[in-house]
Amino acid sequence: MPSSKNPLGGMAERLKSLGNVFKNARGLKKPRELLVTLWRRKVLFFTVVATITALIAGISLLSRGKNPQTELTEGVGMVENLVISIPPNAFPFAKSFTVRIAPRAVSESLKSLGNFVGNIFELVPSDGRYDMAAVPINVKYYFPSTLIGSNDANSVALASVSPDGKTFSVIPGSAINRDSRGYYVEANFFVIPKWLGVVVTPAKVLQTGLRPVREVISAEPSLLIVPGSDPNFGGAFESGKVTTVSIWQAAFPNRSIYVYRYPLTETRSFNYTQSLNEFKANTPLPSEIIFEAERLAQFLKQRSNVEFDILAHEIGGLITYYCLATHPEIKNVRRVAYLSVPFYGTNVADPRLSLSLYPTKPESGELLYKIPASVFSNLKAYLKSYIESINSYYDDICPESQVLTKLRFLPYRTDVETVAYMGNTPPLSIDVTGSMLEKFYPELVLNTGDGVVTRSSARLPYMTLKIFNGSWNTFYSTDEFVEEIKRFFRYDVPPVPAFTDDTFAERVKDEREKILERFLGTGEKFTFYTQQWELSDNPKLKFLQSLNYPGRQIAVFGNVIYTADEKGLYIGGTKMFEETVFNLKETIDGVSYGTVNKVMYRKLTEVLTYNQMPADDYIATKDFAIFARPRPNDWIEFVDENGNLITRLRGVYGRVIYDGEEILLLTNREVYRYYYGMKYTAPLGLRQSYDMTYAVVVGDYILATTRAYGLLIFDKAGNYAYVGEGWIGNLGLYKSKNYVLAVGDSFVTVIDIQNRRIDRIVEDVPGIVYDATVSEDLLYIQTSEGLLIYRIL
Known part of the structure; x- marks a missing residue:
């Protein structure tokens, strides 16, 4: 009888008995006899299998309990996909840290504070003191590119959790970058946090410039x-x-x-x-x-x-x-x-001055610097928050x-x-007048x-x-x-001169008239008229309904609405399969989307698959697939499903777009008409450049939105014009029968090329705008609050 102290007692005897079965199998004349013997011994067989399974599971659980970690004094250390760099002489005394993955219970508790992804990391100083460093400490976290969606997104950030584990704050000045290992977000800080993690804000895009x-x-x-x-x-x-x-x-x-x-x-x-x-x-x-x-x-x-x-x-x-x-x-x-x-x-930005103040207790600060404990406490908090807020x-x-x-x-x-x-x-009732800190921080002296x-x-x-x-x-x-x-800033409007001569007829311009800059070399000048409407009360879009469809991506084909997110693909709001879906979009005679391993073309129930490859974007059709693969030195290679090169375009990211008639290969610098082999390059000057985000073909013109919320228009000869910077939606361009609709994060721009008119239509869309599309005369806007549908009039 197995010992009660050994949960695996008797296992050796069972294995020996099972071994005898296989040993005696040599004397059996037929494989069938071996199977019959095994079946007769089924109780023994399944007992051994269950025991081995339990043993493996136990080892797995034990190994999980041992969190990866590294010990770091200065230099670079790595734990899983987190890299932390402590510069030499960051601290005026010897100091080391243990960097490790937080225990599962702690991690799950902290993740409930916000939209954290991946593991929570714990940073433990050897002396138990979370001191301030004299120079910034750098930390990087590598993440899959699917978390940002585009290279203009700033939806991923490093965040620190308060020592009591009750709140978290995004580390100011986080930056998204990429190296040979992939995308990462990095940040600099001066005070080592107790816990560190990564938070994601879906569909967030960085907005810069004059807004x-x-x-x-x-x-x-x-x-x-x-x-x-x-x-x-x-x-x-x-x-x-x-x-x-x-x-x-x-x-x-x-x-x-x-x-x-x-x-x-x-x-x-x-x-x-x-x-x-x-x-x-x-x-x-x-x-x-x-x-x-x-x-x-x-x-x-x-x-x-x-x-x-x-x-x-x-x-x-x-x-x-x-x-x-x-x-x-x-x-x-x-x-x-x-x-x-x-x-x-300003001295308040210098971390070297606050180095000795930060670890000092308020009571000690009162004794050492002749400043009230409450004021000293506010002083430490202010210096830390200010240095962190200005970051780099x-x-x-x-x-x-x-x-x-x-x-x-x-x-x-x-x-x-x-x-x-x-x-x-x-601020904060701080006044260091008369204290030993007065000469170090004159900015904190009253008056x-x-x-x-x-x-x-x-x-x-x-x-x-x-x-x-x-x-x-x-x-x-x-x-x-x-x-x-x-x-x-007072401005006195100059008086209008009295009218004295009516010899020349005066042309009165419409106040809404906007002149588009000249197409280079063509001698042609475009005039666009603009009008602002509310989306709920305008002559070109009419709200129809809202549908509670899940997902952050949308495509429509054959009046069937497809949506998708990291949880799966949905058709008409019903989940079809459960797997993370990327890059859902319209394609030739169907829809295209990808998973971790496959890129798929779908037309109703017909599905074709291609092997996935590392790429910024891709599109699948019934006959071929195209991938946009980043390469060193700011080049994007567009290749087919077999890796054959289609074209190389300059840029830092690539997109593959089907605009309902043509396939366009796009980078932030160039756009390529796949069927015609024609390439257009965005202008690049000494003081001005245009980063393109989306493009469509309309007649003889290429329309492209820019990162600065403007609209580039190319003619077939490659000459360009630019209009509307600051108010052209740049999430996507979608063609309807009469218009091109540019969808922004909270507004829609209606572009009437035939009549050369642009209408900016503003709406406080509930939630976050994730994606949009147009099918026939309907505009679909997928948001965090559901799907909004408008009729294009």
Whole structure:
């Protein structure tokens, strides 16, 4: 009888008995006799099988319980798909960390806080202290490309979980990039978090550049807001939606308002990261402030016929100043208000100064630095949050940085009227007056600094400085400041001269008329008329119904609605099979989609499959498949199902599009008509380029949306025109009988090529817009709240 201490007791005897069966099998004349013998011994046989299975399962469970981990003092360590890099001398004393996958129970508990994917990682310091580092610590997480959908997406971010495990926060300045191993998201931080994970926001796309908030016809200059790290300064703003921008919309009701968006705290998309890295590699001063200043200059030049007053805050002020000082050819800026701009740097951005403060207890801080414990506690929290919020910009705004040194020697723009503003009160009731920290942090001295700047750092010598009550992130919302900025930006409309001569007939232009730039070399000029409508009350689209169909992708063929997501493929809202589906789209006489291993063509019940291969995008037809494969040095190879090369196009990502009539091979730089072998290249100039996101063919023209929410139009000779930047939907272009519909994240642009008219139609679509398509005279918009259907009139 097996011992009760051994759960596998007697197993040897059973195996020996079973072995005798096979040993005696040599004497059996027929295989049938062996089977009969085994059947007679079935109890023994299945007992042994069950025992072996249990043993393997037990070993598997034990191995799972041992989480992979690495020990790290400095240098690079890797756990699963997480890579962490601690620079030399990051800490002023010897310090090591254990980096490991968090136990399953802990991981499941933390994942309930948000949309986490993959494992949660635990970082354990050997001394138990989560200190601040003097230089940033880098962390990378490799993820499948299906999590972002496109290279303009910034839907993946690294996040840290609070020590109590109750909240999580996205690490500001995360960036998506790619190397030989695949896509990864990386971030820098100064304080090692206890837990680290990755969160995903589906269908989120990075929006940069001059984003219109409100566009009106007015004689007054447009107001351009260039924010810094304070998210409240720019206010709530999303592309295509009319939303309140803090207090500025109410203060300037008669002006168009724009916000210059750049990813200071947001995750940077792959395309943005690539552009930034290329800039840094090819400039003697690789600064993000200079990079954004050049981009801002590009946008201002594109709108050279629009006059601007600029309201610039903190880091946004440095970007604005550098832009205008290095581009004297920009003449459409009238006045600039610089708010809490650290022209001479700020000590609160220097992690070296806060290195010894962070691990100090408030009570000890009171003893050591002669500052109340409550104030010291607020001081530590503020310094940590500020340094984290400015992330990779920190070294550019520390005093005596190369960028600030160069900026101070740039020529003054005396043709642009400027005033500098600041507050007089540090935030969070912090005041280090009379303490040992006063000389280190003058920005935190009452009536000297506002938390970011001091009276000596907030202006350049030729600027007037005005001081208001409040801190750097509150004074601008006071009534006193709003009235002051309204006075500074006051614009008196010039009187209209009296009519004295009617010799020449005057042509009165429609206020809505927009002139498209000249097609190069053709001598032809296009005129488009624009009109804004609400989607619920417009003459071209009529809402029909909403369907509770699951999925984030949509295609329609033969009046059958297909949707798909990571859980499977749905037909008419009913799940057909359970497997992650990618790139669902219309194709020639059917629909196309992919799984991990296969690319499929479907026409009702007819299904054909091709082998999957690594690619950004693909399409399957009844006769062939096409894949867009990225290659080094920004080339995309388009190949067939056998790997045969079709064409190579320049670009960093590729798409394969069937527009209902033709197949187009697209990168951000070039578009190729598959049937005709014709290639079109987006213009690339010294100060302006166009990244294409989608394209269709209409008659003799190629229409392509751009990352900057504009529309490129090529004629058959390759000449181009550009229109509508900032308000053309760029998720996709879809042809109906009479129009082309450009769908954005929250709006639809109706393009009437025949009559040369563009209608911007705005709708606060419930939830997140994932995908869209057009079939006959119906527009389908797939959102997080379901499927919305409109009739195209």
